[in-house]
Amino acid sequence: AQSVTQLGSHVSVSEGALVLLRCNYSSSVPPYLFWYVQYPNQGLQLLLKYTSAATLVKGINGFEAEFKKSETSFHLTKPSAHMSDAAEYFCAVSGGGAQKLVFGQGTRLTINP
Amino acid sequence: NAGVTQTPKFRVLKTGQSMTLLCAQDMNHEYMYWYRQDPGMGLRLIHYSVGEGTTAKGEVPDGYNVSRLKKQNFLLGLESAAPSQTSVYFCASRASGGYQETQYFGPGTRLLVL
Numbered sequence: 001a002q003s004v005t006q007l008g009s010h011v012s013v014s015e016g017a018l019v020l021l022r023c024n025y026s027s028s029v030p031p032y033l034f035w036y037v038q039y040p041n042q043g044l045q046l047l048l049k050y051t052s053a054a055t056l057v058k059g060i061n062g063f064e065a066e067f068k069k070s071e072t073s074f075h076l077t078k079p080s081a082h083m084s085d086a087a088e089y090f091c092a093v094s095g096g097g098a099q100k101l102v103f104g105q106g107t108r109l110t111i112n113p
Numbered sequence: 114n115a116g117v118t119q120t121p122k123f124r125v126l127k128t129g130q131s132m133t134l135l136c137a138q139d140m141n142h143e144y145m146y147w148y149r150q151d152p153g154m155g156l157r158l159i160h161y162s163v164g165e166g167t168t169a170k171g172e173v174p175d176g177y178n179v180s181r182l183k184k185q186n187f188l189l190g191l192e193s194a195a196p197s198q199t200s201v202y203f204c205a206s207r208a209s210g211g212y213q214e215t216q217y218f219g220p221g222t223r224l225l226v227l
Contacts, residue, residue, distance in 0.1 A: 009153060032211075032212040032213045034215070036218075041221075042220060042221070043117075043203060043218035043219050043220045043221050044156075044203065044205075044218040045218070046215050046217075049213065049215065051213035090155060090156070094212040094213070095212065099144070099207075099211070099212045099214065100146070100158055100161065100171070101146075101156075101158075101216055103155035103156045103157075104155055105153055105154055105155040106153075106155050
């Protein structure tokens with residue numbers, strides 16, 4: 001069975017600072033991993049996904065994530081935070097029947113001016 | 114191309130009332146999903162469908178029913194609403210390829226049960 005743990009339900013950084021959101025997964029098969037972003041009162045939007053083609057994945061809005069099998073991690077980073085990055089971020093792993101997604105509990109990112 | 118749409122956007126129900134949430138997608142996707150989102154719990158799968166006429170239970174199916182009579186629509190029903198069903202409901206759809214396929218989400222329906 002697959003599972004995802006996001007370390008830190010709330011992360012706060014200053015504008016221009018590095019953003020690091022942590023995600024660890026558990027999977028009995030090679031995982032496919034996703035990061036989604038949810039802006040206030042909106043649905044989820046795909047940021048990026050790992051599909052085994054490359055361990056460093058670049059996404060939209062300057063975000064990237066690195067798949068590390070030895071650490072079972074898929075942390076999300078952005079070199080310089082912008083006020084518009086304030087949102088909730090979800091890590092998810094694909095697996096199981098009907099290729100369902102299993103989500104982490106989410107991390108709310110706050111950007112301080 | 115509207116993607117995934119959900120109706121209604123917001124609803125208030127009294128305990129015991131029934132309602133149906135409608136999800137529609139125009140991407141010709143085979144798979145459709147219903148999730149609920151509660152604070153601190155991420156998204157949890159209620160029911161899903163792998164094609165027209167098929168449905169299956171997810172992680173938290175109790176108190177909900179679904180139907181997929183048309184490929185583009187996926188309905189979520191609450192027969193007798195309870196306060197524990199106060200939540201934000203999201204529908205998603207995806208193509209029938211492999212595990213790497215992306216799920217596309219609707220804007221959500223906010224439901225309050227009094």
